Amino acid sequence: SQKIEQNSEALNIQEGKTATLTCNYTNYSPAYLQWYRQDPGRGPVFLLLIRENEKEKRKERLKVTFDTTLKQSLFHITASQPADSATYLCALDSNYQLIWGAGTKLIIKP
């Protein structure tokens, strides 16, 4: 079956370190993949979109990689801050819909 997997357990990172979140998928061939941030009780907020022909994309302290051979995307936050604490969702396109992972809760400790 088609599936997207993100770390189900919360990720605890010390402030200032780099946080790396993983998104793995099976049985899809997405043209692009997106990452969103979601705070409790709030709607997801778009962060980055990476296309299948792009290996890496950056935006300020954020970096996303996309390996279509491994069927994996990595999401990095460098110089992490407590304000980065949130749930991060990956989503990929399939038949004109976005298919979502369940998200990884990131906790940045001061």
Place this chain on the structure above:
Amino acid sequence: AAGVIQSPRHLIKEKRETATLKCYPIPRHDTVYWYQQGPGQDPQFLISFYEKMQSDKGSIPDRFSAQQFSDYHSELNMSSLELGDSALYFCASSFRGGPSSNTGELFFGEGSRLTVL
């Protein structure tokens, strides 16, 4: 900049009652999406509209219906409410540029929290 507006933000209903949620997309966006999200769950796609026509259907129960009006606002109607319908309901909008175009970046509203007692 204008964002996606949803109302009401909170709604409490009894079992078997009816609820209506409203969504006003970002101006000039041509596609509206409805999602349901339970606690700790990923957003579940319910239904979408492109230029006021239903374009895709996800896991929307038969008890639910939705439409998009001439002014591009959308309403999600939920009838015969069940306890399991308690969730956050998000509306999102995007500009796709065509019915067969990819979704692109979605802009979400703040959500409507439905509690069924």
